[in-house]
Amino acid sequence: MTTPTVLFVCVHNAGRSQMAAGWLRHLAGDRVEVLSAGSAPAGSVNPVAVEAMAEVGIDIASHQPRLLSDAAVEQSDVVVTMGCGDACPFHPGKRYEDWALDDPAGQGIEAVRPIRDEIRSRVERLLASLGVG
Template sequence: MSETSGKPSVLFVCVHNAGRSQMAAAWLTHLAGDRVEVRSAGSNPGENVNPAAVEAMREVGIDISAEVPKMLTVDAVKESDVCITMGCGDTCPVFPGKRYLDWQLEDPAGQGVEAVRPIRDEIKVLVVGLIKEIAPESEVTA
């Protein structure tokens, strides 16, 4: 749990922080609301979020067009309870006591929206499972 908010915190990491990690962060924010702290970063951030990822998310009513790829920092990992990597290999720092998951997802870089849709949908399924595990609805108090 985050020391400041008392909520579980999740960091999504991919190489460019332009596709998979941005879609995952958007899904988690959209589906879990304020029950989870969400971060995303890349080991070698791109200039912009992948336009096909922006379009694929827009199709499901989620706008990620204003997001900007961010550099992965040691602090981002330290501040997160769960670190989910998506093809960043050995570039993610590892700290004791943190939970690490590696989601094997196709890289949407350079692909059209038709190829990104199934990746978007696969990420949603993974995020729904993650929410059930770390922030189930029953934990919400009025």
């Protein structure tokens, strides 16, 4: 079986998409290829998102926001969007999911923890739908 590729996309690629990528790497290991990108990437990952993930033993501090490319969408089996609206490219035949999640930008740790936990639940459901235990 081929390894599925999942691309997480949000505007700044600094919070939600980075947390989702961190969860997927943590839960799936090398059974899934994980990509994340943003339509207008920030200069660095949101420090509160880094802190929230560190609380559950996942280090995303070294990750860098990346600019979304058509190539990343092309190579992905599943594209998960998180509030990037019309900036997300659409390619026929790709599986798309749109996850409506609060944006952690400008929020304190107390507000980001429930976003982190919701992302974990959604990543677990995504893995189940891909048949990756």
